[in-house]
Amino acid sequence: MSRRRLMAPHRGLGLASPSPTFELPCFATAAKLWLRLEFLNLELPRSGVFARLTEMFLEHVDFNHRGRGDFGHTFSTPRCPLLRRLRIAMCTGIDTMGIYSDSLHHFELEFVPGLMELTLMAPGLRTLELLSCFYYIQEWNCSIHAPDLESLRWGDRFNIGSVLFVGFARLQQLAAFTIPVFGRPDNTIIQEFALLLGRFSAVYRLDLLLSYERDLDKYEYLMEYITKLPNMNTMSLWLYARGHSVGTSVFYLLSLCPSVKRLQLTLLDGTVANSPCHSNCECDEHPDWNEWEAIVHGLEEAEIRSFRGTEHDFNFVALLFLVSPALKKMTITLDCMADASEESCQKLREIVAVHPGACLEIHQNTSGVFYEFRQSNFTKTPDDHYYDSRNLDDKQYMMDYITILPHAEKLFLRLSSGPHAYGACPDDWKTKHISLDFQEVEVHGIEGVKHEVVFLR
Numbered sequence: 085m086s087r088r089r090l091m092a093p094h095r096g097l098g099l100a101s102p103s104p105t106f107e108l109p110c111f112a113t114a115a116k117l118w119l120r121l122e123f124l125n126l127e128l129p130r131s132g133v134f135a136r137l138t139e140m141f142l143e144h145v146d147f148n149h150r151g152r153g154d155f156g157h158t159f160s161t162p163r164c165p166l167l168r169r170l171r172i173a174m175c176t177g178i179d180t181m182g183i184y185s186d187s188l189h190h191f192e193l194e195f196v197p198g199l200m201e202l203t204l205m206a207p208g209l210r211t212l213e214l215l216s217c218f219y220y221i222q223e224w225n226c227s228i229h230a231p232d233l234e235s236l237r238w239g240d241r242f243n244i245g246s247v248l249f250v251g252f253a254r255l256q257q258l259a260a261f262t263i264p265v266f267g268r269p270d271n272t273i274i275q276e277f278a279l280l281l282g283r284f285s286a287v288y289r290l291d292l293l294l295s296y297e298r299d300l301d302k303y304e305y306l307m308e309y310i311t312k313l314p315n316m317n318t319m320s321l322w323l324y325a326r327g328h329s330v331g332t333s334v335f336y337l338l339s340l341c342p343s344v345k346r347l348q349l350t351l352l353d354g355t356v357a358n359s360p361c362h363s364n365c366e367c368d369e370h371p372d373w374n375e376w377e378a379i380v381h382g383l384e385e386a387e388i389r390s391f392r393g394t395e396h397d398f399n400f401v402a403l404l405f406l407v408s409p410a411l412k413k414m415t416i417t418l419d420c421m422a423d424a425s426e427e428s429c430q431k432l433r434e435i436v437a438v439h440p441g442a443c444l445e446i447h448q449n450t451s452g453v454f455y456e457f458r459q460s461n462f463t464k465t466p467d468d469h470y471y472d473s474r475n476l477d478d479k480q481y482m483m484d485y486i487t488i489l490p491h492a493e494k495l496f497l498r499l500s501s502g503p504h505a506y507g508a509c510p511d512d513w514k515t516k517h518i519s520l521d522f523q524e525v526e527v528h529g530i531e532g533v534k535h536e537v538v539f540l541r
C-alpha cells in the first residue's frame with residue numbers, strides 16, 4: 085500500500101460555524117489507516133468492509149456519534165475481519181463503544197471524554213491500554229472480556245461497580261498511571277488505584293507511574309491507601325519526584341511485595357529545574373529504618389535510571405541495601421545532566437563496598453534524551469512531531485486536552501514542574517484560533533517561570 089497523508093484544515097475549536105462531515109470510505113485495499121484530523125467531523129462508513137485492514141489509528145477526530153448507537157460496530161469482525169491493532173485517541177462525539185473482534189491483538193483507547201459504555205470482547209487481545217476516558221462522567225461502565233490478555237496499561241478510573249474484567253488469567257504485565265503520592269485527604273483517585281492493584285494476585289512485571297506535588301505542605305501522604313500488590317518478579321517505578329526523597333513511598337511499595345526479585349527505578353525529572361526540597365519537607369518523614377531491616381528479602385537486582393546525585397539519591401541507595409539482604413547487583417545510570425564526578429562515583433562505590441558480594445555498575449546517559457513513560461506502543465511516523473520524545477512536553481498534551489472540551493465552563497488546572505513540562509511553545513499555537521468557553525479558571529502550582537506565563541497568556 086502506498087502511504088498517503090491526509091491533511092485537514094484546522095477549523096478553530098469552539099467556533100460557532102460547524103464544519104462539514106466527511107464520510108470515511110472503506111479503503112478496500114488498505115492494510116493500514118492512520119488519521120489525525122485536527123477534530124474534523126468524520127463519519128464512519130455505514131456499510132462495507134475494511135477487507136484488508138490490519139491497523140487503524142484515529143486521532144483528533146470529532147465523530148459526532150452521540151445518541152446514535154454503538155460506535156464500535158465498525159471495528160468488529162464483520163466489518164474489520166483482519167484488524168489487529170487499533171488506536172482511538174483524543175476523539176470526541178462517542179458515548180457507546182462495543183467491539184466484538186476475533187482478530188484484535190492490540191487496542192489503545194486514550195482520552196475519549198464522554199464515553200459512557202465500553203464493551204470489549206476480544207479473545208485474541210494481548211495488549212490493552214486505557215487512559216483518561218471516564219474521569220469526566222458520573223455514570224459509566226466498562227466490560228472487558230480478554231482471556232489471552234498479557235499486558236494491561238491502565239490510566240483511568242477503576243471501581244468494582246463500573247469495571248468488569250473477564251478472563252485476564254494470563255496477565256503478565258500491569259501498568260498503572262498516574263498515581264499521586266501526596267494529595268488532598270478526600271482524594272478518590274488513590275483509592276481507585278488501590279482497588280485496581282488489589283484486583284490481581286500475580287503478574288510478572290508491574291509498572292507504576294508515581295507523581296509528587298512540588299509543595300507538600302497542603303497535602304497528605306496517600307500511599308498507605310494501597311494495601312495490596314500482586315506478587316511479581318519485577319517492580320518498575322517511574323517517579324516524577326519534583327526534588328523530593330522517594331524512599332518512603334518506594335520502600336512502602338516494596339514492603340507490600342517482599343519477594344520481588346528485581347527493582348527498576350526511573351526518575352523522570354532532571355536535575356536543573358528540580359532543586360531538592362526544603363530540609364523540613366515531610367517527604368522524608370519515615371519510620372525508623374532499623375525497624376524496616378530485611379523487608380525485601382527477595383530483592384536481588386536493582387537499577388536506578390536518571391540518578392541525579394542528590395543527597396536523597398545517595399541515602400536511597402544506602403537504605404536499599406539495608407532493607408534488601410539478598411541484593412547482589414546495583415546498576416546506576418546517571419542522569420545526562422547529573423554530576424558524573426569521580427567523587428560521586430566513589431561515594432556510590434563506598435556504599436556498595438560494605439555489602440560483600442554485591443557489585444555495582446555505573447553508566448552515564450550521554451544521549452541527551454530523557455527516559456519517558458510511554459503511553460502508546462504504536463510506531464511513530466517520521467513526520468510525527470507530536471510524539472517525538474525530544475519534543476514531547478506536558479503543555480502540548482495539556483492544550484490538546486483543554487481544547488478538546490470547548491464547551492466546558494470551568495477549568496481546574498494543577499501545573500507540574502520539571503524541565504520536561506511547559507517547554508517550548510509549539511509554533512502554530514500563536515496562529516491557531518482556539519476559542520474556549522471557560523467562565524472560571526483555577527490554576528495551582530505556578531512557580532512563575534516564563535513558560536507558565538506564556539501558557540496562561
Ligand SMILES: [Zn+2]
Pocket residue numbers: 327328329361362365366367368
Ligand atoms: Zn521533599
